């Protein structure tokens with residue numbers, strides 16, 4: 001039952017999306033049987049990470065900057081894909097028929113609703129119907145605490161936890177194996193979506209080093225507590241390699257509007273970091289590698305020990321890279337700052 | 339849930355009869371239906387919402403920097419950041435304070451024969467009011483009760499049962515013993531500790547059915563209120579514990595030595611899994627260790643594995659393997675070696691270690707006859723180790 005997905009699969013998927021725009025100009029569904037490596041553009045997209053910052057974002061409440069966030073995100077996705085405009089960029093990644101899950105992180109320092117809102121706006125650009133979009137995490141109550149308005153109806157953008165009785169429907173009753181993990185997966189990722197966007201927060205994690213786009217998917221399994229030994233490695237790579245996650249994953253948008261460089265994942269005002277930006281990537285390993293690098297640099301400027309010295313290096317990023325799930329080598333990642 | 343609701347309602351005469359029938363049925367069904375010892379039947383994945391989970395201050399933890407805590411209840415010693423949980427999934431750090439999420443949150447309750455635990459030298463022929471909450475501090479890939487042990491409190495249907503209610507229900511059902519069982523009682527330590535203390539004051543004993551993964555200090559504190567313990571000794575190699583249980587052997591052996599030191603009655607269960615822990619050499623080394631460190635009178639139950647949870651690629655253990663392991667244990671000097679999960683097998687019976695006279699005959703998980711006279715063999719007068727009366731159980735107090 002072990003399931004592993006490689007970067008090759010991932011590139012095939014992104015490549016197909018890009019090809020859909022380039023060749024037909026029409027909406028392309030995100031999946032393809034096209035063999036990997038046939039589209040050079042896919043390779044470039046896979047190693048590309050956009051860091052979009054605006055100092056205005058660091059001021060006031062994030063919620064006041066919804067327009068700015070949409071603009072920043074659209075620009076980032078455009079730069080990422082090389083598409084002529086934002087609409088084409090989003091259409092290159094998502095199709096009208098896609099059912100898209102936006103996985104936010106509402107444990108401790110949480111993904112800002114305004115950032116999720118910008119992602120929704122992008123998907124709407126691609127023609128994804130509102131009711132095909134689910135903003136989700138583990139628990140209704142944590143989503144509400146983080147400022148999300150629950151919507152378990154079939155109208156409009158939906159928002160609920162895996163624990164929402166009618167909508168989330170809990171976890172699957174069977175154990176799925178992937179590498180060394182054995183878990184029941186949220187029925188949201190298993191049954192209700194074809195595409196995933198990870199929208200984590202740029203934050204420190206006391207065991208994994210960082211909690212970013214890949215770690216975010218610990219929220220898709222019923223037993224994340226079992227997989228925190230050894231800096232969560234290789235378990236994070238095992239989770240994201242599973243067929244319910246890896247093949248569906250199209251985009252990572254790290255919410256770095258309000259980041260935290262130490263004492264995560266719970267919120268610590270003392271270590272708050274108003275980064276005022278987003279980190280966007282179509283390569284979930286590269287996106288995390290760059291975000292982790294930024295966090296390490298910040299720790300250094302704050303006079304803190306490195307994550308490695310604190311015995312919590314984010315080794316899961318290198319493991320995912322070594323597994324072929326994406327690019328972990330910073331020297332091979334194209335970092336675009338806008 | 340129906341089971342839980344019924345058990346904690348005031349029982350009618352019909353309930354008592356029904357539970358009697360259920361207990362009998364468990365024994366009869368155990369082998370044919372591959373229902374192993376001490377399994378719990380429950381649905382999972384449909385627990386209370388997170389906000390419905392009760393919280394109670396945990397015992398045995400230390401404050402660390404940045405609102406982190408270190409749990410010192412079990413050898414894992416989880417360091418847990420604010421808003422996170424420990425490995426067992428039932429203990430959570432909230433703002434630098436450690437909490438248990440399973441205090442009184444019972445997900446299973448059954449009136450079982452004590453033989454089902456299995457405890458063969460502890461009040462044979464009686465029942466144990468058996469309860470569990472969600473959670474476990476290791477993960478055996480062959481766990482029979484994974485639908486409660488490997489889930490979190492909010493994922494398992496449960497009912498809040500205060501300790502007073504538990505003790506009252508146990509008494510109403512005529513059980514002399516509460517068994518903390520099915521999942522891993524160490525992770526619901528606080529509730530077990532409080533209810534065992536209360537039960538003792540009401541003339542009811544308490545037995546912990548455990549993997550032995552607990553630290554010395556909490557174990558000693560708990561044993562002041564317990565009257566018996568069963569420990570799973572899953573294998574005799576570190577490799578097995580690491581590869582198949584996400585745990586370690588050494589702390590379990592330390593627990594066994596602590597139990598010996600305390601002087602409480604305890605028995606061992608070894609689940610024999612084909613090719614993984616069934617070699618005569620391993621069983622011999624294990625049995626010799628038991629005889630040397632714990633003494634020959636600690637009963638060892640060698641039980642059959644059946645494929646389940648994440649270990650479905652191996653066959654059921656042949657009965658002949660169980661018989662071989664039992665013989666190896668006898669040869670190593672163990673006085674009481676039993677065959678488990680093998681219904682109607684003579685290896686389930688107790689024979690005097692002095693004269694081999696049959697003392698207790700068991701059918702399935704029920705005691706069919708008991709010839710002991712005041713804890714002694716009626717034929718040769720040898721004192722048989724164990725707990726044979728409730729007075730004896732309740733008289734226990736730790737040696738150290």
Ligand code: SF4
Nearest residue numbers: 409412415416424426
């Ligand atoms: S009892 Fe639970 S939280 Fe405490 S050390 Fe053991 S596994 Fe960790």
